Amino acid sequence: MDDATRTELEAAAFRRLRRHLMEDRPDVQNIDLMNLAGFCRNCLSRWVQEAAAERGIAMSQAEARADFYGMPYDDWKAAHQTEASPEKQAAFERAFADNVGPRD
Numbered sequence: 001m002d003d004a005t006r007t008e009l010e011a012a013a014f015r016r017l018r019r020h021l022m023e024d025r026p027d028v029q030n031i032d033l034m035n036l037a038g039f040c041r042n043c044l045s046r047w048v049q050e051a052a053a054e055r056g057i058a059m060s061q062a063e064a065r066a067d068f069y070g071m072p073y074d075d076w077k078a079a080h081q082t083e084a085s086p087e088k089q090a091a092f093e094r095a096f097a098d099n100v101g102p103r104d
Contacts, residue, residue, distance in 0.1 A: 018044070022070060031084045035091045044068055 001009075021028070021041055030040035042065065049064035065073040084092070 018068065022068075026080045029082060029084065029088075031088050031092050035088065035095050038095065041068060 021033075021044075030042060033040040034043075045064040045068035046061070048068060049059045049061060052059040052064070059067075062073065069076040
């Protein structure tokens with residue numbers, strides 16, 4: 001497989017992951033993703049921002065999130081995010097300390 005085709009396939013897979021998280025399963029909370037997988041929608045938007053920076057493209061955190069979420073992040077949170085239970089918050093703190101490292 002040539003590099004251009006591989007890049008197209010990887011981009012298609014990323015778009016499908018995004019669609020799954022944003023359209024098929026918006027009910028799954030970011031904290032649940034972080035606790036189970038060590039990444040969430042915000043991580044994915046940050047990785048897009050980092051990829052843009054590597055190519056000399058200026059993109060703020062708010063722009064990257066709006067691009068990924070398809071709307072301003074605060075609008076998405078208001079529509080889909082629920083309050084995390086103390087148990088989920090404690091699991092998040094443990095996961096961050098053990099696996100992810102320092103927060104931004």
